[in-house]
Amino acid sequence: MARTWATFGVDLHLEPTGPGVRRGLTDALREAVRTGRLTPGTRLPSSRSLAADLGIARNTVADAYADLVAEGWLTARQGSGTRVAPGAPPTPCGRRGRAVPGAPGRSAQPRREPGRPAYDLTPGTPDLASFPRTEWLRAARRALASAPNEALGYGDPCGRVELRTALAGYVSRARGVRADADRIVVCSGFAQGLKLLGEVLARRGLDSLAVEAYGLDVHRTIAEQAGLGTVPLPFDDFGTRPDVPAGVSAVLLNPAHQFPMGGVLRPRRRAAVVEWARRTGGLVLEDDYDGEFRYDRQPVGALQDLDPEHVIHLGTVSKSLAPGLRLGWMVLPGSLLPDVVAARRAGGWSGGVLDQLTLAEFITSGAYDRHIRAARLRYRRRRDALVRALAERAPRIRVTGIAAGLHAVLELPPGTESSVVRAAAWQGLAVHGLSRFRHPRATTEPLDALVVGYGTPPDHAWAGALDALCRVLP
């Protein structure tokens, strides 16, 4: 039953039981700001008094405030308390997109917008300042010049054949995926791929999806909206244990680089999950979101190679180029292909063809490989700087998950995670605690840690971000 309360003059709704109190409060507050019920500048009650009103732990309120400060909805300043950010959008479709204008890399100090953190170390976004604008435009020009007219029509529900062909070559070469253009379906990012697969699998009678104990809540939401409950897998010192519960016939994994924990699925476990899929007719959804970025040894090949009939490989350019392109792909088993194609043919799934044609040209011209190589080097330098800075300034902090990707996990002394996240928010540093990535029903012991994304800040802001991070660490 939802509880309504009217503290500071707005009605919020909160589910007061279960593991979702913090998220419920965060969502309710965000919604109140978004819909304009809480207007910019409004001062929120102290976490102590709101917690007392609600009968919940003070830390829960403080954590929710910190999350919303990190997201830019609230501001927290010594002396003026927690307020609705001046730049917070008054309506659902906000104008926040305009909030950080101007070309990158021109000034040494990042411009601070009201309600925006000075440094963003939340994981999930690459360095957008290094998006290869000139090369991309060049590829777009070539692609559009050679595209047949019919490419501009309603087209193939699987996506442009030029891109599927280029991707088939790329993923087999770079990721060891067994791929044929005819088995690839282009989608608008991983999220759309998951949504589509969720709907197709739900229509086939699936009702739950096994997921890792740590992961993105947006993926759980997408699965749930498609009608699939999620069941967390066990997690131990060696990472995710792919012990899929009986009755569950699909599992979503990050075999090459667990998000956010950063590990790689061990060879024996890779074999075990494929063996499970074969034995039970199950499916593995392989979310290969940043497989290109591995620094200390050769990339880990795709799980799909072990059994293309039971593993769906999902890739994206969201980390390698930019999430805003909304370009991803699925390499599908033959058994699933007709249902996926039929769903897409039924309408509403297709994305724009121009970026598809451009990416095809970008890949086949070699520009993609060059970009990945340069980005890998840049991120590796950042990672090395992070590890060095922590060794010098916070030597007691253990850093893990650094062999690959765009983020690291900084283990914190037990019980300190939320206070560190709060302290960071006060310093204008957006950073996420590990707990927000933990499945609400995960059985593994909670761990206090920060998940530090080192992709997001532009190069010129990286040293400052690192400094701010070190200041808030215990």
Place this chain on the structure above:
Amino acid sequence: MARTWATFGVDLHLEPTGPGVRRGLTDALREAVRTGRLTPGTRLPSSRSLAADLGIARNTVADAYADLVAEGWLTARQGSGTRVAPGAPPTPCGRRGRAVPGAPGRSAQPRREPGRPAYDLTPGTPDLASFPRTEWLRAARRALASAPNEALGYGDPCGRVELRTALAGYVSRARGVRADADRIVVCSGFAQGLKLLGEVLARRGLDSLAVEAYGLDVHRTIAEQAGLGTVPLPFDDFGTRPDVPAGVSAVLLNPAHQFPMGGVLRPRRRAAVVEWARRTGGLVLEDDYDGEFRYDRQPVGALQDLDPEHVIHLGTVSKSLAPGLRLGWMVLPGSLLPDVVAARRAGGWSGGVLDQLTLAEFITSGAYDRHIRAARLRYRRRRDALVRALAERAPRIRVTGIAAGLHAVLELPPGTESSVVRAAAWQGLAVHGLSRFRHPRATTEPLDALVVGYGTPPDHAWAGALDALCRVLP
């Protein structure tokens, strides 16, 4: 119960009752070709013998064959019968996209690919050869040069604010829509907008959507997949009668230009449907797919202007620029906005930002208006040529729906529609009969007619297409 049969060695499944026999047969045959169960070159049994095997009317088989010839899956040639087209894709994600390569407008004769019609007069696609490639690239360059880095991130689930702002200005100026950027949600074409609204409305408890007696079956499919049944509205000599049945609280209409009948919703009926929505709290989905193209008088303004709180205006560039861009928009009532935004925020809906930024630049620079004006002139000339040619060579054919848009309805003598469509297919002319757009449960008297799209052929092929059309008319 589905019936299985094994004529010519493949198992097809067909629902032998109800209005869907022809469609069921068409779908089953298409699927058999698509999945490779019927391989290129395979000769199909004569319509007479297949009809006898199946116990259905011979015309139904002949119509299904003609549809598939028009779509390029089959070929039909005097002397060699009906065969699976050589170019037909062996797998679901085909290589058909490659079938018509080369730059447009270079040769006077359209290249004829195996399995492709020589002339395509099916409605729904604009003249892709006149897509303004150079201006589009110029806008893309400007847009990307001035875009802030954060535009390349995950971004606003409503779409880029630059585009929403540009669209708000455009639709209010050009279509009389009462629009604010904060009420606009960008979507991947009309189809995605309908899919999203269908899901949101179904979640609100809606179980059926009233639609016009004539329309696109893909829209019905999208609604049905979202959980909404469709109920056809009555249709009389003055067009659609918006008598929404009791218990139905949403209606999908083409007020400015009915597809495919071509009429405009009469003023009294416009008022009546808005009055119905107000009285019952209902919603009108206004599909304004080609409102820009009106030739003989001023454009008909948007219905949404009468009541923005009960009418959702849906626009698209699919007819004005190209469907392949997959760019559309919804202007939403305040009551619906939070649910739509929440659905999009939950993930899987967003499209690429680069085309969004480019379209914003294209609109604000004036290039869009220039393109629309030139396209309007070009289509008007084609329409005039069509009307002239018919008056000379098929004077008994009544042409309707010509005041606007990219297609016309050619009324045929009763009982001749399917034979004309078949004859056209034999001549390599793809054209649709009106019956395929009729709602299976429509109560209006069926009308024999062709729906002739004059947007698709490139300019150089238009005279030849017109000639081919006149040859097949009775």
